[in-house]
Amino acid sequence: MRTLLDLILPASCAGCRAVGVGWCAECAAALAGPPTRVWPRTEPGVPCWALGPYAGPGRRAVLAAKEQGRRDLAEPLGLALAGGLARLRAGDRPLLLVPAPSRTVAARRRGGDPVLRMTQVATSWLPDSQMVSLLRVWWGVRDSVGLTPGERVHNLGGRVTTLPGRPATPEMPENAEVVLVDDVLTTGATAGASVRALTRIGLRPHAVLVICAA
Numbered sequence: 001m002r003t004l005l006d007l008i009l010p011a012s013c014a015g016c017r018a019v020g021v022g023w024c025a026e027c028a029a030a031l032a033g034p035p036t037r038v039w040p041r042t043e044p045g046v047p048c049w050a051l052g053p054y055a056g057p058g059r060r061a062v063l064a065a066k067e068q069g070r071r072d073l074a075e076p077l078g079l080a081l082a083g084g085l086a087r088l089r090a091g092d093r094p095l096l097l098v099p100a101p102s103r104t105v106a107a108r109r110r111g112g113d114p115v116l117r118m119t120q121v122a123t124s125w126l127p128d129s130q131m132v133s134l135l136r137v138w139w140g141v142r143d144s145v146g147l148t149p150g151e152r153v154h155n156l157g158g159r160v161t162t163l164p165g166r167p168a169t170p171e172m173p174e175n176a177e178v179v180l181v182d183d184v185l186t187t188g189a190t191a192g193a194s195v196r197a198l199t200r201i202g203l204r205p206h207a208v209l210v211i212c213a214a
Helices: 002-008 025-029 056-067 071-088 104-109 114-125 149-156 189-200
Strands: 036-038 048-053 095-099 129-131 135-137 160-162 177-185 207-213
Touching: 025 056, 048 056, 048 071, 056 071, 056 114, 056 177, 056 207, 071 114, 071 177, 071 207, 095 114, 114 129, 114 177, 135 189, 160 189, 177 189
Parallel strands: 048 207, 095 129, 095 177, 177 207
Antiparallel strands: 036 048, 135 160
16 A cells, blocks of 8 residues: 555655655764663653654654554664664674564554664664664553553563563674664663563663653
């Protein structure tokens, strides 16, 4: 259906709606600067960084990827993540990128997991790096929209875990930097639950990097 629509209607930028391109150079520049350190209300226990605020082109691109089925945005958003990771990585240490988990029902409704797709793209741009999808959200977790910080923590409590059957630690050098990747950081509840789940298997993240911070 999207291919058919692309033949009928001209493409438009997800960030500014300029006609003729899916993601324009001006909107790409909004996410191309150095990552900014952010402090969510629920402290996940590791440094958190964002490519931009949850506003303007970044916010519109994240919503388009999540709610409008814009799979084409995985490439530019993944490239933006790769640029931020290149600035944050310590020297030439290898990177292990772990995408934050999504609810199964939400991923199915969106035609896949946009965070997973953009993390895969970021890995393809970065030398000596790999992505490992280790996290999942158990049943019973509600959509977090409209929940208070405390309600978000309670909603996720004990329900973010690592996948059963996976090795406790992926095959990576001991000096690898582990980075949790997500699209939006709001209260920090998901980041905190993910960090704790990874730490339980001996894989403590060094940082969290997101496209946007609310």
